[in-house]
Amino acid sequence: MCIRDRILAVLVQMAAGAWSDEVARTAGLRLPIRTAALQMVLSTTAPQQTLQPVISAVSRMLSLKQLNNGAFLIGGGWQGDPTPERRSYTLRQESVEGNWRTACELLPVVGQQQIVRAWCGLEALSFDDLPFIGPIKGLDGLTVAAGFSGHGFALAPAVGMVVAEQLVGGVTPELDGLEAGRMGSFEEE
Known part of the structure; x- marks a missing residue:
């Protein structure tokens, strides 16, 4: 549904x-984020539960977890391509294969499975990979929480609490380095 009237x-x-x-532009603002299509891969169900924690690697692009049904869910920042209108994506076969290969190298039991499907999630990346959180200077009553660079789901509960407190004038922790105006004005040029 599209709201066409002013609220x-x-x-x-x-x-x-x-x-x-896009939402920022409706308020005459320029929000410095770009859209990335980050890929995920799902495997067939493994016969036994092998992996308890999530595996991540410092020197490799990998996030690997085993779901309750035994399937492996694999990510790690491998890129797809957002469509120009940013409503869909195109998978990159080399990213799917690279992500799968990395998972198999780290946990060989993954290689005994098959890829069931791969998809992308469209993410907002900020210029410095840190989210913008807080009020927009000069526009009383407007706050932003955007540009989480792939970490939004993990940070959402804490950010939701902070933003709710900001909106009602409550006490919030210091957000040094995350404030919305850290790169200057958001006003359209």
């Missing part, structure tokens, strides 16, 4: 993920 609001929270820059 009067005293407080507005802008948190539209990969489309936050």
Whole structure:
């Protein structure tokens, strides 16, 4: 559904993920984020539970977990391509294969499975990979939470609490380095 009429609001929270820059433009702002299509791969179900924690590697692009049904869910920042209108994506076969190969090298039992499917999630990346959280200077009542660079699901509970407190004038922790205006004005040029 698309709302075409204006809605009067005293407080507005802008948190539209990969489309936050589009929402910002409706308020005359330029939000410095770009959209990335980050790939995920799902395997067939393994006969036994092998992996308990999530595996990540410092020197490799990998996030590997085994789901309750035994299938492996593999990610790690491998790129697909967002479509120009940023409503869909195209998979990169070399990324799917590279992600799978990396998982198999780290945990050989993964190689005994097959790829069931691969997909991308559209993510908002900030210029410094840190999210923008907080009020927009000069626009009273407008706060932003965007540009999480692939970490939004992990940070969402804490960010939700902080943003709710910001909106109602409550006490919030220091957000040094995450403030919305850290790179200057968001005003359109």
